[in-house]
Amino acid sequence: MKPPTTTATFCLNQFNGRRYFLRYLAGGAIAALSVGYLRPAQSLEASLEELCSAFPLNSRCKDYLPGVQATDVKGQPVAVDQLLTGAQPGSRIAVKGLADPAIGYLVVTDGPKIAEYAIGTTCTHLGCTVAWKPEQKRFVCPCHGSQYDDQGRVVQGPARRPLGLLTVVVKQNQVRLVSRTPAIDPR
Ligand code: FES
CATH class of the missing domain: 1.20.5 (Single alpha-helices involved in coiled-coils or other helix-helix interfaces)
Structure with a gap:
């Protein structure tokens, strides 16, 4: 009770x-x-x-650094002045920093300067990683043979779409990689 x-x-x-x-x-x-x-x-x-x-x-x-700092393929931060010393316009330089794609290629233009975009290395066929072949001036996919020109445009299938682009910001002697398509696609 x-x-x-x-x-x-x-x-x-x-x-x-x-x-x-x-x-x-x-x-x-x-x-x-x-x-x-x-x-x-x-x-x-x-x-x-x-x-x-x-x-x-x-x-x-003015004081804001967007994205992530690019490193060389060994993981050392890229210094713009060193990178451009002796760099040839037209060359492509592999850098790391973003998770996806793990490697992107900076584009050296006349000046020499670093372009405001980098070329991603994820093949648009089935996602393998393409490699830059300077002697051919092409990105070549090891999986099924797709090839892209030096701007990432398809020159040989089975891929049908161009390689992705990343935004590059050069600031305070650093190269910053931003995981977004550049405002202007140079292609
Ligand atoms: S994944 Fe590159 S050609 Fe198939």
Whole structure:
């Protein structure tokens, strides 16, 4: 049989209920405040990344380095001045930094300068990694023989679509790789 509820027990239950309710409210308020503080910081970072990868010369991007720093194939950070010393216009230089594609090829243009795009190495047929063959000026896929010209356009199937491009930002003597298609496709 259920014991009779005394006035004291009833008051105690009421008190505990209110205490938990207030604690619940306080927890909710703290969480809401935290989200409120964090969200603007995250969205500011995301919008700066978006802005500065597309328009690196924008005045808001003066100190902002978008993307990830490119390294050579041995994992050493690429320094622009060293890279361009003796670089021949038209050459393609393998760099790493992004997860996908793991390797991209920088394009050296007249100047010499580093182009604002790099050529991805994922074959558009079935995803093997293509290799740059400087003597042929082509990217060649080892899996089923697709070939691409020095801008990544298909010259031999079975691939039908060109190689993907990455955005390159050259800043503070660094090469920054951004995993997005450049604003202007040079092809
Ligand atoms: S995956 Fe490159 S040709 Fe098939």
